[in-house]
Amino acid sequence: MLELQDVSKSFHAGTPNEVRSLRGVSLKLNAGSWVMIIGTNGSGKSTLLNAVAGTFFVDEGRIRLAGRDVTRWPEHARAELIGRVFQNPFSGTSPNLTIQENLSLAARRGLTRGLGWGLKSSLVSRIRDEVRQLNMGLEDRLGNAIGSLSGGQRQALTLLMATWLRPELLLLDEHTAALDPKSADMVIALTEQVIAREKLTALMVTHSMHQASSLGDRLIMMHRGQIIHDFQDADKRRLRPDDLLGRFEEVRRADQLDETAAEMLAANYV
């Protein structure tokens, strides 16, 4: 389904601020797999998602998606295959457009857009049905600007938009991190529903050890632009939040060791 081969990406290359965000990442996802990605800050989790989405082109490596080599596809072209929900609830919707206009834009994700009427009555009634199932009472406010809604409501609608046309791959970038706990639970429940119902392949970045251990069928842990752990199937099911925290602690210790060792070497020999 999704295949990354030795993908590398540096930002500010050739300057003192060079950051090697991805260092030879290879990853192969099976269709219908739901993969959690965790890692420390700056480990490259979001960069990995953005590389797949096409926010930038990778420096090295290939990205194949649904049987096609999308390495040099621009972001808007990859949108034909990919649905996305962002960390910022304001990123996924157009605030000055109404709820139904936003959804009707999503109904043509990756398709050509011409002079056809945007809000066909058949589409609007389908939008009303789908929005009613969110149980937020928004079905009677379809003509309101989406900017007037709360972050949780906007994130739920963004999820609906990302999956309105079944995407080959769903990218979730810490999509509950900016929400209050109640909204976060609601969005997670909706996410589980839609992934199960549509049998979606999904990549989800999260900071929540609870989400990481309880959701999905595979978990990868990233550190310094590389995948350092990959738990699948039975291994993944056995994982508990404490195990993950333990792994983070290991990483932290290893880092400290590296730094103190480097300092010692510098003190003694330089």
Add this chain to the structure above:
Amino acid sequence: MGLLIATFTIGLILALLSVGVFISFRIFAFPDITADGSITLGAAVAATLLVRGMPPALASLAAFLAGAVAGACTGTLHTRFKINSLLSGILVMTALYSVNLHVMGKSNVPLLTQTTLVTQSEQIGTKLLRGAMTLNLAGWDVTVRDVSVLGAIGLAVLLTGSLLYWFLRTDLGMAMRATGDNVQMIRALGVNDANMIVFGLGLSNGFVALSGALLAQYQGFADVGMGIGMVVWGLASVIIGEALVGGSQLGLTIIGAVMGSVLFRLLVAVALRWGLSPNDLKLITAVFVFCALIAPRFFGKRSLKVAHA
């Protein structure tokens, strides 16, 4: 009374300019200075073609297309070559000055004997009223010619406004609005935002050039200096319009841009009548726009509360 009608007519002609400015400034949040050049381009193309004997409707259409090309150039400079939005507009506007001189062949093209949309609507109006020269309008005697031109321009603006309203609610038009609103989202939904900006600025400057074409036909000449300060003029109209209609509903904002243009023209006419020197007009316009731009910062907190209530 004739003066009032003339004021309304020019206000409506310039409403097309403010609709164009509305598209670039409000829909795309793109400060597009190209309009200063493209309004003259529209006038120059229309006037030159009229002198060559082209039918007025076709000449005006050609002006629209010329403006659209100019706007698309600005959009291309910005999106393909990553030039700052303001600078892209300035480059094209500057280049257009020479282009306009080349189109006209001199700095001023008079339209004295040519058939124009204005003379055509005068003829139609006279025919409709069976040759009457004056008309009693709410107690005032007005010439049929003035009224016919006003009516024709009003119809033209109504038609363009409705077309734009329809267009902005099609799949393509909605994608265009969303591009200005949230570019990250519209890319994630598969829209090439660069193409949208090129297309949108083309549309915007098409309207601006059409406004110039009508203005040239109305005042009877095209002049290479007629575009100076027109962006600010359009922006002033858009701001007044927003204050007039209040809401941010799409239809209302378009109506607002039209009403704002007419009202602003009226205000200017009154000010000139009261003895404002025409030399100060641009200065006053700029100061007005400045005040309108900073006003939300002083009254912002209050109006925000109102909006949330």
